[in-house]
Amino acid sequence: DDWQERGAAVGIRREIDQNGNPVQRLVKKGVKDFNFGRTLGEGSYSTVLAATDRQTLREYAIKVLDKNHIIKEKKVKYVNIEKEALNQLTEHPGIVRLYYTFQDKRSLYFVLDLASGGELLGVLKKMGTFDEECTRFYGAQILDAISYMHSRGVIHRDLKPENVLLDDQMHVKITDFGTAKILPKPTPISGDATPGDLLDGAETSRALSFVGTAEYVSPELLNSRNACKASDLWAFGCIIYQLLAGRPPFKAANEYLTFQKIVNLEYTFPEGFPEIAKDLVERLLVSDPDKRLPIEHIRNHQFFDGVQWGTRLWKQKAPRLK
Numbered sequence: 001d002d003w004q005e006r007g008a009a010v011g012i013r014r015e016i017d018q019n020g021n022p023v024q025r026l027v028k029k030g031v032k033d034f035n036f037g038r039t040l041g042e043g044s045y046s047t048v049l050a051a052t053d054r055q056t057l058r059e060y061a062i063k064v065l066d067k068n069h070i071i072k073e074k075k076v077k078y079v080n081i082e083k084e085a086l087n088q089l090t091e092h093p094g095i096v097r098l099y100y101t102f103q104d105k106r107s108l109y110f111v112l113d114l115a116s117g118g119e120l121l122g123v124l125k126k127m128g129t130f131d132e133e134c135t136r137f138y139g140a141q142i143l144d145a146i147s148y149m150h151s152r153g154v155i156h157r158d159l160k161p162e163n164v165l166l167d168d169q170m171h172v173k174i175t176d177f178g179t180a181k182i183l184p185k186p187t188p189i190s191g192d193a194t195p196g197d198l199l200d201g202a203e204t205s206r207a208l209s210f211v212g213t214a215e216y217v218s219p220e221l222l223n224s225r226n227a228c229k230a231s232d233l234w235a236f237g238c239i240i241y242q243l244l245a246g247r248p249p250f251k252a253a254n255e256y257l258t259f260q261k262i263v264n265l266e267y268t269f270p271e272g273f274p275e276i277a278k279d280l281v282e283r284l285l286v287s288d289p290d291k292r293l294p295i296e297h298i299r300n301h302q303f304f305d306g307v308q309w310g311t312r313l314w315k316q317k318a319p320r321l322k
């Protein structure tokens with residue numbers, strides 16, 4: 001029930017008081033403040049619906065989670081992680097923003113940015129492959145968002161084209177932080193265990209049960225069951241490869257065979273794969289996470305030549321897909 005109290009479920013409502021003077025009241029938003037519309041997506045224990053704020057007419061995506069199902073399936077921890085991660089990632093255009101959370105008897109509600117362009121995966125499937133210019137643009141936006149989440153101590157751990165949404169301007173909005181890892185905040189006092197450190201100990205044993213999506217899982221997760229920031233960069237390398245090739249680098253008939261390919265670094269480039277992109281991917285799909293290209297070096301890689309990093313990247317018009 002701590003869940004409800006820590007929520008940001010407050011809005012400002014302008015009203016007229018008994019004396020006829022305008023006042024602003026802090027109001028908790030709830031289910032009745034929204035008109036619910038079409039289904040945008042369905043997960044194993046959640047449904048995302050389009051919704052409109054009845055006061056502002058602003059559109060949102062609302063993720064509805066069934067409480068009984070979450071408790072039965074022991075997903076309470078993941079729901080709280082998703083909320084905590086999103087609450088730490090409110091200042092970047094490339095990450096789906098969480099505006100309010102509330103609940104009723106049956107469900108939990110996350111009021112999120114609406115990404116009307118849908119999943120990057122859907123757009124890629126329609127196109128087959130992206131050209132270098134589109135891959136550079138979407139790659140740069142994804143990397144900028146990863147850089148921000150890492151700077152805020154959040155590792156996504158399940159980056160893939162399904163979790164990269166596109167807004168009405170066809171700009172990137174990363175979503176689905178349910179399997180994120182929140183790093184403990186650095187403390188000035190050394191030697192003292194922080195609550196985050198203690199949580200991390202529990203994380204290590206629990207992490208045995210967690211694997212992201214097979215095709216994008218890093219070798220360190222398969223070998224030592226330990227994800228780090230660089231694990232997101234492995235997934236980023238898989239995504240860059242997939243945008244240009246039309247399929248992920250490690251794909252097999254089943255998960256076991258896919259994992260074998262990953263730990264053996266067994267992948268090839270299709271004919272015509274651009275040389276400079278090949279060099280970048282080869283520096284990302286490196287088994288040792290410590291030897292993977294760090295974000296600063298990725299930004300400066302020749303593949304991203306000409307990209308205007310920072311706020312300008314998000315003011316830019318998306319290239320026409322081809």
Ligand code: ADE
Pocket residue numbers: 040041048061096112113114115116118165175
């Ligand atoms: N599907 C899942 N989350 C979504 C969102 N925020 N916007 C649009 N579609 C979605």
